[in-house]
Amino acid sequence: MERDATSQATQTLPTDEVLLSLRDITIGYGSKIIQQNVSMDVKRGSIFAIMGGSGCGKSTILRSMIGLLRPKSGGYTVDGDDYWTGPDSHRTALNRRFGVLFQSGALWSSMTVGENVSLPLEMFTRLDKTMTRNLVELKLGFVGLSHAIDLYPSEISGGMRKRAGLARAMALDPDILFFDEPSAGLDPITSARLDDLILSLRDGLGATIVIVSHELPSLFAIADDGIFLDAQTKTPIAHGAPRDLRAHCTDPQVHAFMNREAYTEASPAEPATKGPITNGH
Template identity: 80%
Template sequence: MTIHVASEASTHSGVQRKAGSETLLSLRDLTIGYGSKVIQKNISMDVKRGSIFAIMGGSGCGKSTVLRTMIGLLRPLAGRYTVDGDDYWSGPDSHRTALNRRFGVLFQSGALWSSMTVGENISLPLEMFTRLDKDMIRRLVELKLGLVGMSHAIDLYPSEISGGMAKRAGLARAMALDPDVLFFDEPSAGLDPITSARLDDLILTLRDGLGATIVIVSHELSSLFTIADDGIFLDAQTKIPIAHGAPRDLRDHCQDPQVHAFMHRENSADPTPPPAVRKDTNTHG
């Protein structure tokens, strides 16, 4: 059974989802910053419907600041941002609120309310933006937690679960209203490699199973190469994007020194021992 809650909220807000448009999110000549301090400028990119788009770059380049602009937490200094052709920042606050109901956001820490159970955290957006009764909300919470393998944790508090579980619970909450777009800010931060790989698999499963469009901020190469279809690379020094494309393509073909150093940093030291060492440690000969 498929239950679409966000469609109810979107219809009542006056924002209708558009079908047939390949580009869902579009940034044109965007400049972002705080007051007179420019963080990034000349940002132009298109996020295709059903894709996983990566915002990449070194520390301090403005990746999370771009994400803040895309989810409505920071007004750009210049440029245009559209969601399904609707200008996000030109309308009234009510219009942005309606568009935001099409978004789900997973913050770095999971951002769960510590005084609420996992189930109560996930039910919060359903209680705020729908007219569903408590029994239906409980069923939807169980469904979302089941999608991320967290059904057993519905009545636990955030302090009673691990960091990886908190990330998955945060993801379940991000999916509560069946959003068109999921925004992930460093989803693998603080996770061990195995948990991180499982989260990548979960993200791919959700994209393929739910048809969601995903925008991810990350510097984790293994994750970027595994899940991202397209992306943009931001440079902290020039404060402009210096490369566009899938992370795997940028790794293999981009000649820009900054991009090359970023994409190959895990290969700077070859972990494979030389042949003589491997021969000496072979216990099967």
């Protein structure tokens, strides 16, 4: 049964202030184009979802937003600053505002959970060991993992590794968080608990969150805006909150995705009718 989290997802409404902005981004690898003409605004305090079927380029867009892949063309600003213009030191300073949770948690297997979380603090601050340990305990306590500080990743469950990865993403108190498929591979109860944790980050700490996901219960529960990418045309075909897209978007592919229905691409002789980008609001 789908969780009714409408009240949760609107506890803290995003402001009208745009924090992250992509304009006509084209991105790919070598000569291969993954997505083109991507434009989107992420408002401060929002949870913004990048949605679409497998292979549409969701994670590739996220990689570009965190500085791992330079777009072929287009503009990207962070709080009004052009991300890709200027020296590497400029991007490094902007990256300090980012926290990233990768699909697997991406913990170092040879380090304890506590050592994984302390790594950003040791790399980017001059805190002494006592203060670093205190901050690590604080971050792990926030995600409910105080007891796992001296355990290795192999000694904890998949859901716990995701939460440990989240604690590490929060280590430097970033105001912008990027999550790549945070619920992938988790059972429904663990996934729901992670959704609640993500909401608490937004509501309690004022973080702005960009999330890549195809997990519909999570999308409906936490996201208040989003973009839907199409793998065939390599362009966005819808904008809006997932719940609004489910209720109002007339694009057949988006409708099928949001309602867990089968979608069959039309043959060249009988092209599917696709409307313009639809705003679900």
